[in-house]
Amino acid sequence: MTDKMVIDHVGIATDDLDDLSELYTELFGAEIAHTETFDGMNVEFLAVGDAYFELLEPLESTGAIASYLDGNGPGLHHVAVATDDIEAALAGAAEMGVDLIDEEPREGAWGHDVAFLHPKSTGGILFEFVEH
Amino acid sequence: MTDKMVIDHVGIATDDLDDLSELYTELFGAEIAHTETFDGMNVEFLAVGDAYFELLEPLESTGAIASYLDGNGPGLHHVAVATDDIEAALAGAAEMGVDLIDEEPREGAWGHDVAFLHPKSTGGILFEFVEH
Incomplete structure (x- = not known):
């Protein structure tokens, strides 16, 4: 890889985005960088230094984050x-x-191109490549 | 908070540090920044931009990371x-x-001062404050 990669964000599943946003703002001095409704979710990027917390709150009972919350709870x-x-x-x-x-990049939140890698190949972690 | 905080690292529990280190080096262009044996674990910090992946591989069957691996698998x-x-x-x-x-900072890996917050207070996420 000649490409210079950086850790861009940590995605967090939550059932109460506003509450968590307020907490992280106070606890970490995080600043709201972007908010939108995307793919059936409330999405908020909170800047902490040059990286972000991406808060994901489902608005529907189906979808990846809703399933994650059902199975794992917030986190x-x-x-x-x-x-x-x-x-x-x-x-x-x-x-x-x-x-x-x-297999191909698709449009993710904030208009970024994103693509996910399977956790079974990457040490149990769901990784996303993102290009701003 | 007047303090300027930044996302420092993501801690990853693994049962095969060398394998994961090699993978992330190739996949993300990560660079080994620090390696040590600490608190019954092999610990490696991999730099990706200004932040790190902290790989944690237990050397003993007891301890927080060994328990985590038992309950959740790597991740x-x-x-x-x-x-x-x-x-x-x-x-x-x-x-x-x-x-x-x-309640008080203690010495963590890499000689840093660390203190952990309870996930039940922080949206299901185990957060660490770290001071280099």
């Missing part, structure tokens, strides 16, 4: 690594034998 | 937020009613 959902070239990052991952959830 | 364990004043950060958290696992 850490995924870790996103930013790249300048998501196509190259995905191709590199595939070449290494990492199982891709998304 | 995301905690998120650490760096502060310039961990005493003030802890005092602020206590004042907000957040349950502290560590």
Whole structure:
């Protein structure tokens, strides 16, 4: 990889986004960077230094985050690594034998291109590549 | 909080540190920043941009990470937020009613001062304050 990657955000599943946002704002001096409704969820990016907490609150009883909350309760959902070239990052991952959830980048929250890797290939962690 | 906090690292429980280190080095261009044996674990900090993955592999069958692996399997364990004043950060958290696992900072890996917050107070996430 010649690409310089950085830890971009930690995705957090919550059933009370407003409450958690207020807590992290006070506890960590986090600042609201972006808020939207995306894919049946309230989504908020909270900046802490150069990285973010991405709070994800489902508005419907179906979908990945709603299922996660049902199975695990609120908590850490995924870790996103930013790249300048998501196509190259995905191709590199595939070449290494990492199982891709998304074979091609798709539009994620905040208008970013995103693609997820399967946790069984990456030490039990759901990773996301993100290109801003 | 006047303190400028940043997301410092994501702690990852693993039963095969060397394998995961090699994978993340190739997948994310991560660089080994620090390795040590600490508190009955192999610990490695992998730099990705200005933040780290902290890989934690127990050498004994007891302890927090061994228990975590038994109950959950490998994966995301905690998120650490760096502060310039961990005493003030802890005092602020206590004042907000957040349950502290560590009432006082203690020595963590890499010689850093650390203190953990109880996940039941923080949206289901085990947070660590760390002062370098």
